[in-house]
Amino acid sequence: MHEAHLSSSKAQMIAEKEILIKFCERKDIKLDSTPLYLKDCRVELDGHSLEPPILVEVYSRVGKLAPSQIKKVLADVLKMLFVENSLGKKFQKIIVFLDEGVRDSFLGDSWRANALKIFGIKTEVISIPEMCKLVLEAQERQGRNFRKNKR
Numbered sequence: 091m092h093e094a095h096l097s098s099s100k101a102q103m104i105a106e107k108e109i110l111i112k113f114c115e116r117k118d119i120k121l122d123s124t125p126l127y128l129k130d131c132r133v134e135l136d137g138h139s140l141e142p143p144i145l146v147e148v149y150s151r152v153g154k155l156a157p158s159q160i161k162k163v164l165a166d167v168l169k170m171l172f173v174e175n176s177l178g179k180k181f182q183k184i185i186v187f188l189d190e191g192v193r194d195s196f197l198g199d200s201w202r203a204n205a206l207k208i209f210g211i212k213t214e215v216i217s218i219p220e221m222c223k224l225v226l227e228a229q230e231r232q233g234r235n236f237r238k239n240k241r
Contacts, residue, residue, distance in 0.1 A: 099228070099232075100228070101224045101225050101227065101228030102150045102151075102225055102228060104221070104224065105150040105188055105218070105221040105224060105225050106136060106148040106149075106150045108218055108221050109148045109150060109186055109188055109216045109218065109221065110123075110136055110137050110146065110148050110186070112216045112218060113137075113146065113148075113186050113214070113216050114137070116216070119139060119142070119144065120139065121136075121137030121138060121139050121144065121146060122137065122138055122139060123135070123136060123137055123138075126138065126173060128172070128173065128176040128177070129176050133169060133172065133173055135147060135169065135170070135173065136148040136186075138173070140177075142182070143179060143180065143181040143182060144181060144182045144183075144184065145170045145173055145174065145181045145182070145183045145184070146183075146184050146185075146186060147163075147166035147167075147169070147170060147184075147185050147186070148185075148186045148187075148188075149162070149163055149166070149185060149186070149187050149188070149192065150187075150188045150221070150225050151188070151189065151192050151225070151229070152188060152189040152191075152192065152222050152225050152226050152229065153189065153191065153192070153226070153229070154191075155192060155195050160195060160202070163185060163195075163196065164202065164205075166185060167183075167185070167205070167206065167209065167211055170183045170211065171183075171209060180210075182212070183209070183210060183211045183212065184211070184212045184213070184214055185206075185211060185212075185213050185214075186213075186214045186215070186216055187213065187214070187215050187216075188215070188216065188217060188218065188221060188222060188225060189215070189217065189222065190215050190217065193213050193214075193215050196213055197213070
C-alpha cells in the first residue's frame, strides 16, 4: 500500500463521514448528503433533512486554526443561511466539530461567536479519538508538504 499524497485530505473526509454518522446516532436522525439545487445552483451540505428541518456541516480540523481555516467554517455558515433563505423556512443549523479546541474559536465574545448566535447556528463536538489521530497525522503530512513547497 502506498503512502497518501502529502496534501491529501482523504483523512479529513473519512473523519467527517464518521463524525456525521455518530452525530446522527446521537440525535436519532437520518440526514441526506445529496446535493440540493437551489436558485439555479448546486449546494452540497454534509447533511440535511427537510423534515425535521436540519442543516449540518462537519469540520474535522484538530488544533489551532489558521485564518483561512476559520474562513472555511464561516463559508459553511453562509452556505447554511443561503439554503435556509432559498427554501423559505427555518432550519436547525449545526456545525459539528471533531475538536473542542477548534470549536472554542467560535465561542465567547468574538464577532464570529456573536454572528453564530445571531443567525441561530449551533455548535457541537463529536470527538472520536481514532479520527483525531488520523486527522493529526494527515495535518502533519500536509504541514511538511506546505513547508517544503514554501522554500
